Amino acid sequence: MIKETSYELAKEIPSGSKIAIFKDSSVPMTLGLNMIKSGITDLEIVTVPTGGLLVDLLIGSGCVTSVETSGVSLGEAGPAPCFTEAIKNGSITIKDSTCPAIYAGLQASEKGNPFMPLRGLLGSDILTHRNDIKEIDNPFLPKEKIVCLPTIKPDFAIFHAPLADRDGNIYVGIRQELRLLAHASANTLVTVEEVTNLNLLSDPKLAPGTIPAFYIGGVAVAKGGAKPLNLPHHYDSDFQQIARYAKLAKSEEGISEWITQNLIENNDAN
Secondary structure: OEEOOHHHHHOOOOOOOEEEEEOOEOOOHHHHHHHHHOOOOOEEEEEEOOEOHHHHHHHHOOOEEEEEEOOEEOHHHOEOHHHHHHHHHOOOEEEEOOHHHHHHHHHHHHHOOOEEEEOOOOOOOHHHHOOOOEEEEEOOEEEEEEEEEEOOOOOEEEEEEEEEEOOOOEEOOOOOHHHHHHHHOOOEEEEEEEEEOOOHHHOOOOHHHEEOHHHOOEEEEOOOOOOOOEEOOOEOOOHHHHHHHHHHOOOHHHHHHHHHHHHHHOOOOO
């Protein structure tokens, strides 16, 4: 359950896996860097619900074949350069979606359902380009249309959290979307700031924000493992480092330089 390094954790993910990655915080950057180091390829990424630095970095490193997303950007640092270039040259497949649609697909998986109904996509171009999303008659009001979204069941959810215990329980606090990820995915791998000997589920203050180990496949300590992005209530994003990535990621050499620097700063394997 508890791995010595995040590189060991990264090697648990085989090439060709479908990976769910949370949006702009609690992102397992150190784990992602070690996934690249491990030589992983052919990933299908599901952004929850949008993507950012790690998704762009995986694309630029040649690890990704498809992305299901409602958008990928670097926020104030501008467009995601590798994602944008991949769209232009057709090197990856894009499954266009919306934020509510991605959450609905994950909720279908969480509940063990083959699909989830949603009205919000009616009349949108997404229905034109996604033949796996179906528009049907509402069985209770046949003259009304409803959209059926296929379940989204990732092979792995990956995220960074503040705390784990020796049993593999993970404290996520108020980030309840991470609980959804763990419930919806076949496996969940987590890096954390620290591991405590306290059983988190036995603490009445921590238990409500804790994901039981039943849903967790592996844990590794990676101090600062979300940097240069933020971990709520622990550290903020490093905008200068993100902006530097935005400049360097316009070339393969620049991406390699950024990865090498950040692996060193994160003690190579953490």
